[in-house]
Amino acid sequence: MAKYAVAPTGRARTFGENEIIVSKTDLKGRITxxxxxxxxxxxxxxxxxxxxxxSIVRHPDMPRAVFKLLWDVVEAKREIFAYVKNMAKGGDHYWVFAHVTPSLNARGEIVGYHSNRRSPTDAQVAAIEPIYEALLAEEKRHxxxxxxxxxxRRLLEDTIAKTGMPYEEFIFAL
Structure with missing residues (x-):
């Protein structure tokens, strides 16, 4: 199936605070x-x-630097939390607070990835959106x-460094 050629609608979708989006992927990021x-x-x-x-749900407003950070961390066999703006099939968007972990076999080798996603608060989205807008603008500037x-990626690292917190604290402080 080809990636859907859909333009963002600007309409937000939501899901309940007690609902969890779950997906698993193989090593290439294909949904299993x-x-x-x-x-x-x-x-x-x-x-x-x-x-x-x-990436079938990737929204064009998402900076590539955030995904690069995410992949770097999970490929190092560590978990990561991140805010992600996704796009539904029809172009509506929805925000998630994702917890992504590598799935390991008995030998400690990565065999896939697992993600649980909750609905972030409006305040969390309002805090991360301007950061992501700046990152995306920096990407497009080149x-x-x-x-x-x-x-x-340097801008993301500088933004986090200015808070005096490591990434893990920064993301939960939003």
Missing amino acids: YANDVFLKVADFTESEVLGQPH ANAKDGLAAS
């Missing part, structure tokens, strides 16, 4: 499991997402995508 909450919020059927790259990603 999606729970009913994921399917409902993203407005996909199970057959539409299984085997597809998790003609070369690789240079844009590197500059955005």
